Amino acid sequence: MATKGDTQQRQRVRPHSAPVPAEGENDLFSESWFPVCLSSEVSVGRVIGRNFLDGRIVIFRGDDNKVQVFSAYCPHMGADLAAGKVIGSSIQCGFHHWEFDAEGWCEKTGLGDPPPDTACLYKFHSREKFGLIWAFNGDEPWWEIPDYPKTEDELSFSVSYDVPVLPVDPWVVCANTPDWQHLKAVHRLDFNHERLYDQIEWTDHSMEYDLDAKLEQGDGPSLIARVGIYGTSFFRLYGEFMGQWICALTAFHLLGPGQTQVYYSLGTPKSDGTEADDARVAKTHQLLFNLGKSIVTDDRPILHSIKYSPGVMTKSDRALAKYLGMVRNFPRSHSSSDFIN
Numbered sequence: 001m002a003t004k005g006d007t008q009q010r011q012r013v014r015p016h017s018a019p020v021p022a023e024g025e026n027d028l029f030s031e032s033w034f035p036v037c038l039s040s041e042v043s044v045g046r047v048i049g050r051n052f053l054d055g056r057i058v059i060f061r062g063d064d065n066k067v068q069v070f071s072a073y074c075p076h077m078g079a080d081l082a083a084g085k086v087i088g089s090s091i092q093c094g095f096h097h098w099e100f101d102a103e104g105w106c107e108k109t110g111l112g113d114p115p116p117d118t119a120c121l122y123k124f125h126s127r128e129k130f131g132l133i134w135a136f137n138g139d140e141p142w143w144e145i146p147d148y149p150k151t152e153d154e155l156s157f158s159v160s161y162d163v164p165v166l167p168v169d170p171w172v173v174c175a176n177t178p179d180w181q182h183l184k185a186v187h188r189l190d191f192n193h194e195r196l197y198d199q200i201e202w203t204d205h206s207m208e209y210d211l212d213a214k215l216e217q218g219d220g221p222s223l224i225a226r227v228g229i230y231g232t233s234f235f236r237l238y239g240e241f242m243g244q245w246i247c248a249l250t251a252f253h254l255l256g257p258g259q260t261q262v263y264y265s266l267g268t269p270k271s272d273g274t275e276a277d278d279a280r281v282a283k284t285h286q287l288l289f290n291l292g293k294s295i296v297t298d299d300r301p302i303l304h305s306i307k308y309s310p311g312v313m314t315k316s317d318r319a320l321a322k323y324l325g326m327v328r329n330f331p332r333s334h335s336s337s338d339f340i341n
């Protein structure tokens with residue numbers, strides 16, 4: 001009997017869909033909210049330095065408890081402000097003691113020379129939410145980090161980051177959520193994907209759907225949750241797991257082109273203060289951490305070796321194809337380029 005492989009006329013040509021631009025390609029990055037550190041890493045009066053996009057930023061908390069995210073390099077001689085110190089709500093450069101106010105403008109020089117008009121830092125739009133500090137790439141945020149149906153005050157979060165860094169862009173990790181073939185193959189989730197595509201709620205920057213799944217190919221606990229991807233940089237979920245209301249973000253810090261640090265922000269309703277409820281919160285955090293960690297661990301063999309390249313697809317890839325289309329056309333810019341490099 002002839003098999004498909006015997007067909008003489010078949011040409012061996014690798015099919016390619018339109019490529020998705022890499023972060024940093026043509027000096028552009030997607031306009032998304034990226035986590036840049038944990039809230040707990042910047043206590044009042046503390047400054048830290050981090051890699052972000054293709055450069056370096058500083059994150060500090062002034063005595064007004066507000067967090068600022070600025071380009072790291074001082075416009076005087078280029079010292080890294082992470083080696084400076086926080087004074088009130090300003091940051092002082094360690095090299096010649098110029099001070100920059102909460103808007104990033106130089107307000108004072110070390111020896112009292114008038115501050116030059118042009119002496120400024122790049123100020124990123126930032127948010128402090130769900131135990132993370134976030135920075136937006138772009139001049140003006142045109143979308144927001146969404147809230148959960150419960151307020152942040154009602155919730156208790158456990159926040160951490162995962163190592164090692166993944167050698168892919170954040171959007172590659174995001175593309176796993178609409179990739180239902182992989183949810184079943186890699187993560188062993190059992191769910192009915194047949195009519196899911198029609199249920200997806202798309203916006204200009206997000207996609208969400210209701211997932212009703214059982215773990216371990218149907219042998220594990222149920223996960224009934226609203227799941228989705230925002231921009232090119234985070235996954236979020238909220239719903240029911242093991243009898244508890246839960247919410248979770250896995251958010252992806254763009255440490256550099258092709259470098260992603262995964263952060264977990266895991267929440268459940270706050271304890272009522274009793275020992276039993278404290279134990280419930282601690283146990284739920286642990287369950288969620290184990291779930292998040294096992295998902296990222298499942299993905300690692302693929303993500304550490306893949307050369308992500310959309311090729312030939314099937315019907316079950318419709319959601320993935322549409323998400324990749326969103327990423328392909330996502331607004332890109334790099335207004336901080338000159339400052340962070």
Ligand code: FES
Nearest residue numbers: 074076077093096
């Ligand atoms: S390099 Fe920062 S004050 Fe001189």
Ligand SMILES: [Fe+2]
Nearest residue numbers: 176186295299
């Ligand atoms: Fe995955």
